[in-house]
Amino acid sequence: MLLHWDKLGWWRWVLLAVTILTAVFLLLPILFIAALSFGSSQWLIFPPPSWTLRWYDELFADPSWLDAAWTSFKIAVVVALLSVLIGTLAAFGLVRGRFRGREALKAFFLTPMILPVVVLAVALYAFYLRVGLDGTVTGFVLAHLVVALPFSILSIGTALEGFDKSIEDAAVLCGATPLEAVLRVTLPAIASGLFSAAIFSFLASWDEVVLAIFMASPSLQTLPVKIWGTLRQDLTPVVAAVSTLLIALTLVLMLLVSLARRFAKSS
Amino acid sequence: MPQATALVGPSRGQRRTSLLLALPALSLLIVFFALPVLALLLRSVLEPAPGFSNYVTLLGSSTYSRILVNTFTVSAVVTVVTLLIGFPTAWALALMPPIWSRLVFGVLLLSMWTNLLTRTYAWMVLLQRTGVINRTLIDLGIIDQPLPLVNNLTGVTIGMTYIMLPFVILPLYGVIRRIDPAILQAAALCGATRAQAFRRVLLPLVMPGIAVGGLMVFVMSLGYFVTPALLGGTANMMLAELIAQFVQSLVNWGMGGAAALVLLSVTLSLYTLQLRLFGTSGLGGR
Structure with missing residues (x-):
């Protein structure tokens, strides 16, 4: 009775009310920021006295925002590519390999997900100061790769576990070399896993702020660092404009x- | 012959290939993750002089212990509140017609995927003195003066609850979906009232989900940096911010390393506990 929607009695209305409130709680701040980005009030008064595109104009007129966005984009693309490449190799090793310590290795590969990012940030900062990687694009890419890689290994590993290896073996029996079989049979079959890995890795880098705060220099900052720095001074509506664009990107x-x-399911 | 190896199991050569495939990932994580973290922790007992003086200062001073207490209190409150909101939501999501639940899941994912700074910024604006919440409360005549909702632990708790909510809803939803409804029908047939069936049948069955989701939120909250830093202000620091401050403003690597070790050991021991109790790391989502 407690697990049938129609037999819950008045409990159903309580659950429904909580769910609606939760959905509103989760959605409202996002809609609110999007609305304020078109509002004319400097102090973010809601509802805004009138509507304007002024904050978007200010945003696009300031090259430092565009520079930061471009830097973020470059870093995130390189991170996504490397993460999928290295992650695919590691996932094959973990899923197909039968060696001692495989479980331990798997756990080690996933630790960056549970470790508080601030610890990694401080540790890498010390290391970078010593080897001269601080404030460099390479430093950013490597730091972000550490946090993106577990997502790749997880989603590619899951896809690979769901793939029937006998299909690959069949290709080999038909005369393909093992490498050909992997490239032309297995990888296309797990394409959706590779794609999610790429998107997750891209986002892990694109949205990452804690490592970035420690890696950044005055001449090299990513978009989240720029937002962070701006927010530490004031709550300018320009950040609302940036945020709205980021929300649109999230939706896409x-x-x-x-x-x-859907494509993976239908094929 | 590759055919033969596919049938008789891995040869030594295959085993070496598997390890070789994992090598790039392994070396990256050793050089840019494991060794730097170990080096940082070592500095806590080596700087300024070998010994445990950093830990004595950290755990002995009232300033730092207040930060530790703040961190644990906020994390505990956030965990309890997210569970109280998240459980009924996950329960409803598991039962309601798919057309509705898909809509709520859409909102949930949008919120989870939206940039963290964007979400925090939204709460900074909503909670400020002249923000919508204060103005609405004043307009309704509930309060005369704006409530201090930001730059304090109230603000941090609200913002963190917002961010952590999906992390309890998703595992709880999974657990509730896997429960066989027939068990609860059996309880009803045996004469249990709704309240009895809830307390004695449903709740025990959902407990693993509550433990996994709750522990995950608690641990993530302990080490959270961005949201507490922006919503809490400098007077209400949490542990992650303290670590950053030791290193960035005070350039005291020994103390930074000691605070990092405290955070790290709490995090890892809670995760180990969870693995022991439930055999799952609760990893998932972003």
């Missing part, structure tokens, strides 16, 4: 991932 990426999943 969510759509892409769900399309990829």
Whole structure:
């Protein structure tokens, strides 16, 4: 009775009310920021006295925002590519390999996910100061790769576990070399896993702020560092404009991932 | 012959290939993760002089112990509140017609995927003195003066609850979906009232989900940096911020390393506990 929607009695209305409130709680701040980005009030008064595109104009007129966004984009693309490449190799090793210590290795590969990022940030900062990687694009890429890689290994590993290896073996029996079989049979079959890995890795880098605060220099900062620095001074509506663009990007990426999943199911 | 190896199991050569495939990832994580973290922790007992003086200062001073207490209190409150909101939500999501639940899941994922700074910024604006919440409360005549909702632990707790909520809803939803409804029908047939069935049947079955989700939120909250730093202000620091401050403003690597070790050991021991109790790391989502 407690697990049938129609037999819950008045409990159903309580659950429904909590769920609606939760959804509103989760959605409202996002809609609110999007609305304020078009509002004319400097102090973010809501509802805004009138509507304007002024904050978007200010945003696009300031090259430091565009520079930061471009830096973030470059770093995130390189991180996504490397993360999928290294992650695919590692996932094959972990899923196909039968060696001692495999479970331990798997656990080690996933630790960056549970470790508080601030610890990694401080540790890498010390290391970078010593080897001269602080304030460099390479430093950013490597730091972000550490946090992106577990997502790649997880999603590619899951896809690979769901793939029937006998199909690959069949290709080998038909005369393909093992490498050909992997490249032309297995990888296309797990394409949606590779795609999610790429998107997750891209986002892990694109949105990452804690490592970035420690890696950044005055001449090299990512978009989250720029937002962070701005917010430490004031709550300017320009940040609302940036945020709205980021929310739009999130929606696009969510759509892409769900399309990829649908495509994987139908094929 | 590759055919033969596929049938008789891994040869030594295959085993070496598997390890070789994992090598790039392994070396990256050793050089840019394991060794730097170990080096940082070592500095806590080596700087300024070998010994445990950093730990004595950290755990002995009232300033630092207040930060530790703040961190644990906020994390505990956030955990309890997210569970109280998250459990009924996950329960409803597991039962309601798919058309509705898909809509709520869409909102949940949008919120989870939206940039963390964006979400925190939204709460900074909502909670400020002249923000919507204060103005609405004043307009309704509930309060005369704006409530201090930001730059204090109230703000941190609200913001963190917002961010952590999906992390309890998703595992709880998974657990509730896997429960066989027939068990609860059996309870009803045996004459249990709704309240009895809830307390004696449903709740024990959902407990693993509550433990996994709750522990995950608690641990993540302990080490959270961005949201507490922006919503809490400098007077209400939490542990992650303290670590950053030791290193960035005070350039005291010994103390930074000691605080990092405290955070790290609490985090890892709670995760180990969870693995022991439930055999799952609760990893998932972003």
